[in-house]
Amino acid sequence: MGRLEGKVAVILGASDPASMGAATARRFAAEGAKLVLAARRLEGVRAVAEPLGALALACDITREEDLARLADAAVEAHGGLDVAVNCAGVSVAAPLDEVTREQLMLSCEVHLVGTALFFKQMARRMARGGSLITISSLTAYAAPRGYAAYAGAKRGADQVVRIAAQEYGPRGIKVNAIAPGFTRSAMTEGYFAVPSIAAAFVKEIPLRRLGTVEDVANAALWLASDESFLSGQVLDITGGQTLNRTPTEEEMMGALAPAANQEE
């Protein structure tokens, strides 16, 4: 008896096998959920979806009609929608003195506006209660230099989570975020070319290891299941790093130039 038996779940941002979305998809499938996976790159989603017997769809979180189509597809294919996880993200890093309007708008469109519209379109198709989940970030709580665009939008999305919890609660829909720390994933792979970056992070983590995409999947599973009486919360799965801080650039030593823009 899987912990998500009988549930239909949409996961957005699952085009790379090393992503949080793909790890969540694998975990949900193992727990008995029926899945609809989506991302901008259909080829990538198909590769993740196929071994799981999941439906694969192209979806750009910045296009509301894509989101509506995604929610409709889940209902058409599986007769309902119970869980929706938003793992779509874009890495934007630049100090304020260098950040461009385009970078700021991109982060807001994907992380803030995208999350709000994702909730809106998914909740519309949740006729029997459900669980909405989005991925926040340690950077929304720590204050790492170079992350105004990324973390500002993520923090904004967390406030959307709290308000969505208020608005959708009466329909039995809980809304929560998961905040991982620096996690080895499709989006961050480039940072691992410089081993001192990960090492500098581990020093700030009480549990002395980086988080993994599986940690994210485990937290998502709990939030998705009927076992969690939480709503409007940001689940901090940073291994305790929010008790400390993010490392400085000096500590990361020889770090990649923070302007490296790397989309998932």
Add this chain to the structure above:
Amino acid sequence: MGAQMTGLAPSFHFMQTQTDKIVLLCTDGGCEGKRDMSRLAGKVASIVGAAGKGNIGQAIARRFAQEGAKVVVSGRREAPLAELAAEIDGDWVLCDFTSKASIDRMLDTVVERHGRVDVAVNSTGWGLLVPTHETTEAQLDAMLALQFKGPFFWLQKLVQVMAPTGGSIIQISSATAVIMLDNHAAYMGTKAGIDHVIRTVANEYGHLGIRANSIAPGLTETPMTADAMKSRALVEEFRKCYPLGRIGTPEDVAAAAVFLASDECFMTGQVLQVNGGLTLRRNPRACELEAAMRDAGEGGVA
């Protein structure tokens, strides 16, 4: 009972329990599969505050046992502890949580008998409701002893006991450690205080593989709240404060405790708000409760 289900590995059996929950039993040690319902298999869990019939500690004890843990329940009264221990095939040790010596002795006994402590839960508490300006020195001393000094020395002992193996520490806090409830200052202040100590423990002992977190329920039907919750008007006033439209149950807390206790959880130093979104709002004010009970023709206790 024990009927094999088709479509699953033959080593798994279903068993119906008294609570009608389906428990998956593993018979050949192959539990690391995807379909585990023995999420705490092989763990030794110590739960303090489990003597009150139907309280949160008891719900956690039952759930942990269903998930495969060896559970040792503690509290001040022998009879209910022995009864619960027998029901869940666990063990019991007396403990007065206001006494450092008693806490040390209890945890030493658990280690002596079961080898270690993987998970420890403090579910003790005293739900004192009294106006702040009327709170006596005796009341505050008693509150501090149970809700601050006891947990502090419990944490102090636990980090020593858990140092060789790591473990998960779970403190039952309260939504009122962050949101207001009238006439509850001594309770709320001590709960908030120990949450901060939990964060300290998480930060200082995380490198030993020790995680420490709190769970913050809202109003929950337990022996501690039973008297107040006889008023339907009062319960309804509280219910309206919950975005998810219902108040919590001891089982909600137990489900969260399983998550925090399991190896699946990369959280530490956190307070999990297991209260259906209550902290986005607030509890009813005392005057609102009084009015609602008056309107319903119920005697005022708030």
